[in-house]
Amino acid sequence: MVDGDYRLDEFFQRYRAACPDVEPTPNFMPILWERIEGRRGFAFTFERMARPAMTIFAALCLLLLVLNVAGTGQGSVAPPTYTDALAADSTAEKTDYTEAIWNNPTSFQAPQELRAQHR
Amino acid sequence: MLIEQELIERARTGDPQAFNQVVLAYRKRILGTISRLIGRPEDVEDVAQEVFVRLYYSLDQLRTAEVFEPWLYRLTVNASYDYLRRVKRRSESRMADLSEQQVMMADSIAGGRQEDEERQKGKTREFMDALFRHVSDEDRLLLTLKEVEGLSLKELEQIYGAKENALKVRLFRARQRVLKAYEAAKADGRL
Numbered sequence: 001m002v003d004g005d006y007r008l009d010e011f012f013q014r015y016r017a018a019c020p021d022v023e024p025t026p027n028f029m030p031i032l033w034e035r036i037e038g039r040r041g042f043a044f045t046f047e048r049m050a051r052p053a054m055t056i057f058a059a060l061c062l063l064l065l066v067l068n069v070a071g072t073g074q075g076s077v078a079p080p081t082y083t084d085a086l087a088a089d090s091t092a093e094k095t096d097y098t099e100a101i102w103n104n105p106t107s108f109q110a111p112q113e114l115r116a117q118h119r
Numbered sequence: 120m121l122i123e124q125e126l127i128e129r130a131r132t133g134d135p136q137a138f139n140q141v142v143l144a145y146r147k148r149i150l151g152t153i154s155r156l157i158g159r160p161e162d163v164e165d166v167a168q169e170v171f172v173r174l175y176y177s178l179d180q181l182r183t184a185e186v187f188e189p190w191l192y193r194l195t196v197n198a199s200y201d202y203l204r205r206v207k208r209r210s211e212s213r214m215a216d217l218s219e220q221q222v223m224m225a226d227s228i229a230g231g232r233q234e235d236e237e238r239q240k241g242k243t244r245e246f247m248d249a250l251f252r253h254v255s256d257e258d259r260l261l262l263t264l265k266e267v268e269g270l271s272l273k274e275l276e277q278i279y280g281a282k283e284n285a286l287k288v289r290l291f292r293a294r295q296r297v298l299k300a301y302e303a304a305k306a307d308g309r310l
Contacts, residue, residue, distance in 0.1 A: 002246065004301065004302050004305075005302070007305075008294075008297065008298050008301050009266070009297055011301065012233050012266040012267050014243055014249045014265045015158075015226060015243055015244065016155060016268075017155045018239075018240035018243035018247075019148070019151075019155040019158065019160075019240075019267075020154065020155050020160060020239075020240070021147070021151045021154070022150040022151065022153075022160055022163045023147070023150075024146050024147065024150060024164065024167075025164060026203055027163060028146065028167075028168070029139070029142070029143075030170060032142065032168045032171055032172065034174050035168055035169075035172050036172055036176075039172060039176065055169070069227065102250070105130070
């Protein structure tokens with residue numbers, strides 16, 4: 001393995017020599033600046049779009065907040081009673097379900113064995 | 120350091136002339152490093168430009184000018200790693216699956232014949248590429264920086280921001296894998 005290590009080191013050196021020192025082409029700098037500007041262009045476009053979007057969202061949030069507060073304010077003028085709240089909560093679905101239970105008296109009966117034990 | 124710290128400071132403030140000077144001072148070194156890291160001369164310039172674009176947009180994050188070189192190396196390693204991932208030319212091939220061309224190339228390297236020098240170098244690069252398929256891209260880069268570029272563990276510590284012992288372990292394992300592949304190639308008479 002020591003011999004292998006030595007040979008591998010040698011091979012690494014050969015690889016180093018095989019990788020040439022690349023000379024930059026005359027276009028290196030112009031292309032580099034093009035790429036920098038290109039990326040800056042994207043960054044600027046994003047920033048330009050992001051700023052108005054943020055303003056619009058902030059305004060929208062403010063508007064919703066105002067509407068919410070106004071809505072709550074109106075409610076506080078005539079606070080709903082407990083029965084009003086219950087009535088408002090009884091949706092059509094709940095009503096159907098409740099009615100179905102009340103119309104089926106067997107659903108309230110305990111199993112026969114339990115009734116016998118109870119007697 | 121190839122340049123004055125003051126120049127880096129000026130580049131950090133957005134002075135394009137200063138940045139130009141920084142690039143001119145370092146580009147040859149970075150091109151050479153990338154050439155050895157990725158082993159494909161045709162794409163070296165493209166990766167180097169990516170490094171300098173990243174440098175341009177990240178200079179303001181540099182804490183002090185003193186750590187400029189490790190910072191630049193880190194950008195170089197990251198861009199090379201991204202390149203290797205993007206190309207993903209590597210297959211799951213093992214040494215046994217090396218193409219006929221690669222086997223011939225290995226033979227000619229071993230024989231040390233006086234062939235065309237450039238062709239020989241190309242073959243050496245290809246063979247090293249085949250050996251590097253036995254380690255991850257990260258380890259390939261680490262191993263190249265240490266064994267080919269000749270960076271010290273201290274320098275690697277600065278570039279990777281990792282502890283020396285962790286780097287030693289990682290290097291040892293990567294080297295063992297490459298060595299195993301190298302020995303296998305030798306045993307098969309391909310090297």
